[in-house]
Amino acid sequence: MTPSLSDYKRWTLQGIETLPMSSGDWMIDRRLAALERFEALGFPDRRSEAWRYTSVEGLLKQGFVAPANTSQSDQDDGIRNHLLPLATVGRLVFIDGQFIEAHSDYPSGGVRVSSLKAAMATGDRKVLQAVGSLSGLGEDGFAALNLAGFHDGAVIQVAQDVRLDGPLEILHLSSSRAEGRKLPTRHLILMERGSQAELIERFVSEDQMSCYFNHQVVEISLAEQARLNHKRIQMESRQAYHLSDLHIALQSKASYHGVMAAIGGCWSRTFISNRFQQPDAHCELDGLYLVDDGQLADFHLDVDHQVASCSSRENFKGLLRGSGRAVFDGLIQVGKGAQKSEAHLHNANLMLSRQAEVDTKPQLMILADDVVCSHGTSVGQLDDQAIFYLRSRGLDEQRARALLCQGFLAEIVDKFEHQALIELLNRRMNFVGSTE
Amino acid sequence: MLAIKNLTASVDGKEILRGVALQVKAGEVHAIMGPNGSGKSTLAHILSGRDGYTVTGGEVRYLGEDLLQLEVEERAQQGVFLAMQYPVELPGVNNMSFLRESINAIRRARGEAEIDTLSFMKQVKEKARQVKLDEKLLKRSVNAGFSGGEKKRNEILQMAMLEPKLAILDETDSGLDIDALRTVADGVNRLRTAERGMIVVTHYQRLLDYIQPDKVHVLANGRIVRSGGKDLALELEARGYGWLLEEAAA
Numbered sequence: 001m002t003p004s005l006s007d008y009k010r011w012t013l014q015g016i017e018t019l020p021m022s023s024g025d026w027m028i029d030r031r032l033a034a035l036e037r038f039e040a041l042g043f044p045d046r047r048s049e050a051w052r053y054t055s056v057e058g059l060l061k062q063g064f065v066a067p068a069n070t071s072q073s074d075q076d077d078g079i080r081n082h083l084l085p086l087a088t089v090g091r092l093v094f095i096d097g098q099f100i101e102a103h104s105d106y107p108s109g110g111v112r113v114s115s116l117k118a119a120m121a122t123g124d125r126k127v128l129q130a131v132g133s134l135s136g137l138g139e140d141g142f143a144a145l146n147l148a149g150f151h152d153g154a155v156i157q158v159a160q161d162v163r164l165d166g167p168l169e170i171l172h173l174s175s176s177r178a179e180g181r182k183l184p185t186r187h188l189i190l191m192e193r194g195s196q197a198e199l200i201e202r203f204v205s206e207d208q209m210s211c212y213f214n215h216q217v218v219e220i221s222l223a224e225q226a227r228l229n230h231k232r233i234q235m236e237s238r239q240a241y242h243l244s245d246l247h248i249a250l251q252s253k254a255s256y257h258g259v260m261a262a263i264g265g266c267w268s269r270t271f272i273s274n275r276f277q278q279p280d281a282h283c284e285l286d287g288l289y290l291v292d293d294g295q296l297a298d299f300h301l302d303v304d305h306q307v308a309s310c311s312s313r314e315n316f317k318g319l320l321r322g323s324g325r326a327v328f329d330g331l332i333q334v335g336k337g338a339q340k341s342e343a344h345l346h347n348a349n350l351m352l353s354r355q356a357e358v359d360t361k362p363q364l365m366i367l368a369d370d371v372v373c374s375h376g377t378s379v380g381q382l383d384d385q386a387i388f389y390l391r392s393r394g395l396d397e398q399r400a401r402a403l404l405c406q407g408f409l410a411e412i413v414d415k416f417e418h419q420a421l422i423e424l425l426n427r428r429m430n431f432v433g434s435t436e
Numbered sequence: 437m438l439a440i441k442n443l444t445a446s447v448d449g450k451e452i453l454r455g456v457a458l459q460v461k462a463g464e465v466h467a468i469m470g471p472n473g474s475g476k477s478t479l480a481h482i483l484s485g486r487d488g489y490t491v492t493g494g495e496v497r498y499l500g501e502d503l504l505q506l507e508v509e510e511r512a513q514q515g516v517f518l519a520m521q522y523p524v525e526l527p528g529v530n531n532m533s534f535l536r537e538s539i540n541a542i543r544r545a546r547g548e549a550e551i552d553t554l555s556f557m558k559q560v561k562e563k564a565r566q567v568k569l570d571e572k573l574l575k576r577s578v579n580a581g582f583s584g585g586e587k588k589r590n591e592i593l594q595m596a597m598l599e600p601k602l603a604i605l606d607e608t609d610s611g612l613d614i615d616a617l618r619t620v621a622d623g624v625n626r627l628r629t630a631e632r633g634m635i636v637v638t639h640y641q642r643l644l645d646y647i648q649p650d651k652v653h654v655l656a657n658g659r660i661v662r663s664g665g666k667d668l669a670l671e672l673e674a675r676g677y678g679w680l681l682e683e684a685a686a
Contacts, residue, residue: 406528
C-alpha cells in the first residue's frame with residue numbers, strides 16, 4: 001500500500017531523533033519547517049509542468065519511508081571492487097547514505113573535508129547555516145523531505161586561492177542492506193574566492209537487484225573567480241530510484257563545469273539549478289544518458305541569467321534502447337537586466353529501437369535584447385550507410401553499431417577526461433550498442 | 437579472381453543490371469565506364485554487399501567462392517575493398533582507431549595476430565604521407581568535416597592499409613581537382629601488384645590518364661556493351677557514349 005504523507009512525516013521525525021543533537025535547536029527548527037513545507041506541497045504529480053513526463057507513482061508505491069540503517073558499518077562492503085585508478089587527492093566514501101570514515105582519505109592542505117553528521121555533532125554553525133541556503137526549504141515535496149530528514153553528507157570547503165592537484169572523489173555505494181530504504185543525503189561544496197577543484201562523484205551498487213531510493217541534494221557555492229569541474233556518474237542498481245537536485249550559485253567570474261552520466265537505476269532524475277549571482281560567470285553542463293528496458297532517465301536544467309555578461313552552454317545526449325525512456329527539459333531564462341548574455345542549449349537523442357521514447361523540451365525565455373542564444377534538439381536513428389561503411393571495412397554489425405553509439409556520445413564522454421572514467425563509460429556503451 | 441556471370445539485379449522492382457559478365461584476373465586493372473544511370477555504381481555496390489539491391493539472376497564467384505552469399509564484413513575480411521563515391525562521415529569515431537580496428541578485425545578473421553602499435557603507427561604515417569593526407573586528419577573523426585579530396589585520400593589510405601586482394605573504386609575521381617586526382621591515382625598505382633585485382637568505376641576518361649587500365653568495359657543499360665584495351669577509353673573521350681548506345685540498341 002502506498003504510504004500516506006503522515007507516514008513519511010512520522011518516519012522522518014523518528015529518523016531525526018536518532019541524529020546527533022548538539023547542533024542545537026536551529027537545525028531542528030529548519031528541519032521542522034521543511035517538514036511543514038513537505039506536508040503543504042505533498043509529492044509532485046504530472047499536473048505540475050516540471051513532472052509532466054515523469055511519473056512518481058512507481059516510486060511512491062515502493063514506499064521508501066524508512067531511512068537506511070545508520071549503524072556504522074565496519075565491513076568492507078566490497079568497496080575495493082568499485083575503486084578506479086584515479087589520481088585522487090582525497091576520497092569520501094558513503095555507504096547507504098552514510099559517511100564511512102574508515103574507507104575515506106582526507107586531502108591535505110587548503111581544503112577542509114568533513115561530514116554533515118560531524119558538523120551536527122559539533123554544532124558547526126557556519127556549516128549548518130549553509131545547509132539549505134541555495135535550495136531553500138524545497139521546491140517540491142521530495143526536496144523538502146530531504147531537508148527535513150537528511151542524515152549525512154559531505155562538506156567540502158576549498159580555501160581561497162587553493163588549487164587542488166588532482167580530483168576529489170565522492171563514492172556512493174549502496175549495499176544490499178539498503179533494500180526498500182531511502183538514502184537522503186546532502187552535500188555542501190563551498191569554493192572560496194579564486195579556488196579551483198575537480199570533484200568526481202560516482203553512484204554504484206553492490207548488485208543490480210537492490211531496490212532503494214537514493215535522494216541527494218547538492219549545494220555548490222562558487223565565490224569570485226572560483227572554478228569547479230564536477231563529474232557525476234550515476235550507475236545505481238537497475239532496480240533503484242535516484243533523484244539528484246543540484247543547486248549551483250556563481251559569483252563574479254566564477255566558473256562551473258558539470259559533466260553528468262545517467263546509466264543505472266530504473267528511474268533517475270537529475271535537476272540542476274544554476275544561478276548567476278554576479279556578472280561574468282560561466283556555466284557549462286554536459287550530460288549523457290543511456291536507457292534500456294524498464295529504465296527512465298530524466299534531466300531538468302534551470303539555468304537562470306538574471307545578471308549581465310554571463311555565459312552558459314548545455315549539451316546533453318542520450319542513447320535509448322529497448323523500451324527505455326528519457327526526459328530532457330532544459331530551460332534557460334535570460335532576464336531583462338541580463339544584457340550581453342550568451343546561452344546555448346542542445347539535446348540530441350539516438351533511438352536504437354522503436355519502443356524507446358524520449359520527451360525533449362529545450363526552452364529559451366529571453367527578456368533582454370542584446371544576447372546571443374541558441375537551442376536545438378534532435379531525435380534520430382543509427383545511419384544505415386554508416387553501418388554499411390564500417391562493415392565494409394571488416395567490422396561485424398554489432399561492433400559497427402557499438403562504435404557508432406560510442407561515436408555519438410564521444411564528445412560528452414571525452415569530457416570525463418580521466419581514462420578510467422572514459423573506459424568505464426565506453427564499456428557500458430559497447431554493451432548497449434551491440435545487443436539489439 | 438573474380439568471375440561475374442550473367443548478373444541481373446533490380447532496385448525496387450526496376451531492373452538495373454541486365455546480364456553483366458566480367459572476368460578479373462589477379463594483377464589486372466579493369467575500368468568500367470558508362471553514362472550516368474548505366475548501372476556502374478550498382479555493380480560496385482552489389483560486389484561490396486550493400487543492401488537495397490535484389491540480385492535476380494546470375495552469379496559472382498570470388499576466389500572460387502559464391503561472393504553474394506557472404507556478409508558485407510566477410511567480403512572485407514576475405515580481401516574485397518570498396519573505395520566509396522561518397523565516403524560516410526562518422527562523427528566521434530576516431531580515424532586512426534577505426535583504421536586499426538578495421539585491420540585487426542580482418543586479421544582476426546584470418547586467424548592472424550593483431551597488428552602491434554608501433555608498426556601500425558609507422559605504416560599509417562608513411563601511407564598518409566604517400567596519399568598526402570594531413571596527419572592531423574588521422575586524429576580527427578572519420579571523414580567528419582573533411583573536404584571531398586580529403587575523403588577520397590582517406591579512402592585510398594584505408595585501401596593501402598587494408599591491402600585488399602580485390603579493390604573496387606567507385607567514382608573515386610568525382611569531385612577531385614587535378615592535383616588530388618594525381619595523388620589518388622598515384623596511391624592506386626602504388627597498390628598495383630601481380631596478386632591484386634582492381635575495378636575502377638568512372639564516368640570520365642580523365643582518371644585513366646593516370647591509372648592505366650588493362651581492360652576497359654562500357655556499361656550501358658545494365659549490360660557491358662563493349663570491352664577493349666585502354667584505347668577504348670580514349671575513343672569514348674573523343675566520341676562520347678552516344679554511338680555505343682545506338683549500336684547497342686540496334
